[in-house]
Structures are given as structure tokens and as C-alpha cells.
Amino acid sequence: MDIYIARQPIFTRGKQIFAYELLFRDGTENSFPGTEGNNATSRVLSNTFFTSGIEQITGGKRAFINFTRELLIGKIPLLFPSQITTVEVLENVIPDGPVIESCRELSGKGYTIALDDFEYTPPMEPLIEISEIIKVDFAKSTREQIRAFADRFTCSGKKLLAEKVETNEEFEEALKLGYSYFQGYFFSKPQLIRRTDIPALKVNILGIMSEVGKEDYRVGTLQKLIEQDVGISYKLLRYLNSPFYRRVQEVSSIRQAIVLLGEKGIKQFLSVIFLAEISQDKPDELLKSSIIRARICEGIGMATGGRIDPSELFTLGLFSHIDAILDNSMEDIMKTLPLTSEIKSTLTGSRTALSTYLDLTRCYQQASWDSALQAASTLGLAPDRLPEIYWKAIQFADSVCMAGT
Template sequence: MNVFVARQPIFDKRKKLYAYELLFRTGTTNAFPDIDGTTANTSLLSSTFFTVGIDEIAAGKLAFINFTEELIAKGIPQLFPPEKLMVEILEDVEPGSAVVNACRLLKEKGYSLALDDFVYSRQFDELLHLSDIIKIDFRLTSPEKIKEMVGTLKQFDCQLLAEKIETYEEFEAALALGFEYFQGYFFAKPEVLQNRDLSTSQLTMLQLLSEINSADSEFDVEALEKLVSQDISITYKLLKYINSSHFSRIKTISSVAQAISYLGERGFRMFVSLIATSMLAENKPGELVRASIIRARLLELIAIECRQDSNEMFLLGLFSFIDAMLDQPLATILKKMPLSANINTALSEKSGDLYPFLRLVEAYEQGNWVPFRFALKKIGLNEEKMTDFYLEAIAWADSFE
């Protein structure tokens, strides 16, 4: 049975990464057509903890994983380390005595509990006294109902998590209501799109990215050395990277020219692109940079498998969040960067030869398995490769960081 495991970030009030929720499917359908929820969750747990490794998929962060009523009643969460797991109780779980007693036992053994897609009813009071986090869906629940529930839940010793937060305005509204944690793609969208100019340093980074990735530029080590040496931060990071354990070098490289020559054209362009991109997103949630790096590597791996231009696909992923990084309209930014017509069309018009690849990755990240299935079919990629590529991209991004 093929297993797809994607993850979605959860942030705290400072927009720092707190945890990941792991999303599961056994195939490319958007439901569990041939298996029940218990079998699905068992497969996820087996894949996450025994096959893939929880530290790899969750990058050392807490993992929110859904548990069905049957699995909770049987005490299945106890098979896994409490410090790595948030037991997420699905919204359709009935809070009967068996479930409450099982949850009480989990709490005694050090596990944390979260109630998913919560809508208040008095029958949940016993579970609320045991729960650490209450998740409220901002798409399924009206603002009035959310405000009412927040008032009711103050009597319980639990923290609130706002789900499906898609804009910074929603983030601020949830923050004002007293929510502690936030889940959604607000971090990947521009915060302000008007009356904000690019800073001098951002313009410098865009210029560097343009020159490094220009199709017309030659791999001139001397010229590139002069360009990189203008920025002390990039010079430091380049020398630190080239002398890291990743390369297992005996002799230290002490000059920018040596580092450029050692990395080669492709390695150097990739390195500088990653560094410059991270500097553009300096004041943004770290997950924004991590997500762009994962996308870049994932698209590169897919390109190699599908015999596409891997350099072009890498840049497509890397720049897919550029408007959120700079809080500028995408069209304005793209005018300043000499990217290929294929990348421009995919990013700005959501069409063209490369867009199905970007749509495939977006759908996978969000656990939207129906559009993922269509994109997979259009591209002709073997579905068994996708999770392997995704996990490799995560590991690569973590090693780079």
C-alpha cells in the first residue's frame, strides 16, 4: 500500500514554528475509499515512526496526528513517545466513558491532547478538562460563534489553535481573540501589497539573484568573486558552508574564488540563490524560507525524474513565495528579475508547461489529494516516487539550514 505523508506547519504568537500536523492518504484519492479511519491512522503511525522516522518528517518538532475513537479507546497512542506526539482527537469522536478514561490514562502517562475542529457542547466538558489544545476552524465557524466559544473555553485550562488562517488579517484577528497557535498558509501570502518600497538591501539581493541566474551570464569566477565579496554576510556563509562537515574536507578553503571553483557553476548558483532568498525573507516566519527551499529541491527531483530542466524547476520552486517574502505584487518583482518565460508564466499566470509541476507540489503540501491526483496524471509521474522525493527535499532543506 502506497502511503502519502505531508505536513502542515503550526505557529506560535511570534510566528515561530511550534509543530507540524501530519496529513495522510494511502493513495491519490481525497478520502479513504477502501479502508476505514483506524486502518488509515495505523498505516500513518507505522510509516511515520517505524519506516520514515518521526524526526525526519517532523524535523524534531512536535507531531500532531489524528486518532480515531477506536485507536484512542485501545490506547494505541501509548506505543509512541509522548514527547514527540500530540494526540489529536477527531471531531467525530464521541466523548463516552471509554474515550474519556483512555484520554485520562494518556494524560497520566505524559501525553498531550488536542481536540480537532471543535464546536462547543457540554458533553465535551470532561475531555476539555483533559485537553491541552483546542483547534477551531476559521473557515467552518462564524466569527460570532468563535467569539462565543472563546469566552466559554476560558473556564478550561487549555490553549486555543486557529485553523485555516489564510491571511495576516485573520492571524491578527485570532491573536486579538486570545489564540496561542495558528495553522494555515497566511505565512505564504503577502502581508501588505501597497505603499511599501523595497529596501536597498532587498534590491541588492534581487540584483544578485538576477545576475547569478541570468541565462546570458557566464561562469566567470573572478567576476562572481567580486560580486559576492561586496556582501560580507554571503561571503561568511559561503566559506562556512564550503568548510562544513557536509564536504568532509581536510584542507580549509579560505578564499571566495576557491569556494566558487570547488562548488562549480551549478552548485554555486544554487547556493547563492538559497542564501539570497533567505535574506530577502529576513523578517518573515522561518517556515517561509524552509517551504521555498523544500519546493525548490522537490521540483528539482521531479524534473530529473521527468527529464525536465532541473535548474529551471529549482528556481520555480525557490521563487514561488517571492511575493510573500517581499510583500510586493508578483508582477512588480518579476519585472526586476530576468527569469525564463516558462517560470514567469507559471508564477504570474498560473499556466504554461511548468505550472502543472508547481500545482502538483502545492496540492501535495496542503493535502489536497484530488488536484494532486490530476496533476500527477497530467505530468505522468509515478506516484510511488512522490513521498520519497518529498522526504528527501525536507532532509535537504534541514541540512542546508
């Protein structure tokens, strides 16, 4: 059985990461896959979640996990650590006696209970009493319902989570109403009012990137350029000495770092540094999501035989959020970045040979499983390669961000 997993960020009022919701597909629904009486399934679950550790999947943040009625009654949530697990009760779970009893036991053992896609009915009262978080679907609920939930539950000590928040305007509305947590892709949408340009200080990084791209690129020249920027030098050495690389001997010189990374590696590193520098006033998840996209695109390219240069796909994914980072249109931004014409065309919406790679990456990140599998089929990629590519991308992004880049 193939199990696909993606994580979706949940933000605080200050747009910091509070948790990740883990989204699964085992051929049926986005809930934690069943375990009843199937040895093969049990092995997959053990290898995927319990061997790796849920803390690694979420980067040490809290995990929101959907559980069906059968899994709640079967006490499956007890397999997860209570201190970081939020048990989401799916909206189609009937709040009968066994369900209420199981949720009360889980709450008593330290698990946070959240009600998913909340719609009020009188039989929900016992679950409302047990729960700490109530999730309100902004795409399904009317504005009157959204306000009514805020009026009722914020006064009673419940935390409201606004989900499917797709625009900055919806985020601001939920913020004013007293909602505590926010989930959706609003953070990756540009606020076009600001129209921010690339800061002058960051142009130095673009200059170094351009130098790497020259056909007569030389290690000595690049070494001098990097050594002139203390910040880049520090981050480069810290990056190469991070736990992700597990080096026996520490990398201690810029020249050594350049040689170890190679031309493509150093260009990727500088691209990440550039993005990190210009996104300092944005949610950390925006940079992390960009790095994950970059690594997934690259991984797909490698898994499909390198028909497209994987390093070009890395750059494509990395800059796919640049409009949200700079609060400007993609068309305007592409005029100033030293990217290939095909990457620029893809990011501005034209269909190119690169487009399906980005489509697949976006769909997988958003747990749009059917669309992801269709894109994988178009590229000739075996679907069972996707979970590994995604998992490695998360590990890489978390490591890079922890290294301070």
C-alpha cells in the same frame, strides 16, 4: 500500500513555529494509518515513522497527529514519544467510555490532547476536561462561535488553536481574541498595504546571480565577487560543511566551494541566500516552505526524465512565495528579478509548461491528495515517487536553514 505524508506548520502568537501537524493519506482519510493485523502495513509504518524518527520529520518540533477511535482505543499513540506528540482527537470520534479512558491514560503519561474541529455538545465535557488544546475551524465556525469559544476557554486555562486561518485579517482577529496558536496559509499571503521593494543592499546578490547566468561565466570572476561579501562567503562555506553533505574534508576556500557546487548549484545557493536576506522580518517557515517547494519542483523534474530543466524548476518553486515575502504583487516583483520569461509567466498566473510542476508541489504541501495525484498523472509521474521527493526536500530545507542561510 502507499502512504503519503505532509506537514503543515502551526504558529505561536509571534509567528514562530510551535509544531507541525502531520497529514497522511493511505487511501482513506488524513489520520494516522491503521495497523491492525497487516504485516505489510506495519512494515511501511515502521520504515516511514519509526526508522527515520518523528523528530526528523518535524525538524525537532512538536507533532500534531490525528487518531481515529480505533487507534485511540488500541493505544497506538504510545508508539510516539510523549514529549513531542500531541494527540488530536478527530471531530467524528464519539466520546464514549473507552475513548475517554484512553485519552485520560495518554494525558496521564504526558501526551498533550487536542480536540480537532471543535463543536460543543454536552457529551464532549469529559474530553474538554482532559484536553489542553482546542482547535477551532475558522472556515466552518461563525464569528459568534469563534468569539464564544474564546470567552469560555481562555479563562479556564485551555489553549485555543485557530485552524484554516487563510488571511492576515483572520490572524489578527484570532490574536485579539486571545487564541494561542494558528494554522493555515495566512503566513504565505502578501500584505499588499506595505508594497516592499527589494532593498538596495540585496541588489549585490542579484548582481552575482546575474554573473553566474552569463554564458562566459568564469570561476575567477565569480570568486572575486563573492569574496567581496563577507556574509555570503561565510554562509557558502557553512552551507557546504553542513551535516547534509557529510564531507570527509572541510571545504575551506571560496574557489573550492564554487567548483564543488558547479554553475547550477552556486546559482541555487545564491537564490536561497537572496530570499533569506529579504525575508528576515517574516516567519521562518516562509523561507523554509520556499526551499521545500524548490526542492520538490526540482525532484519532480528529475523523476520525470528532465523534460524541463530541474534547475529552472528549483528557481520556480523558490520564488513562488516572493509576493508574500515582499508584500507586493507578483507582477511588480517580476519586473526586477533576473528570471526567465517562462518562470515569470508561470508565477504571474499564466499557464505554461512549468505550471503543472508547481501545481503538484502546492497540492502535495497542502495535503490536497486527489489534486496532487491528478497532477502527477498529467506529468506521467508514478505517485509512489512523491513521498521520497517530499521527504528529501524537507531534509534539505531543514539542513539549509540550520546552516544559517
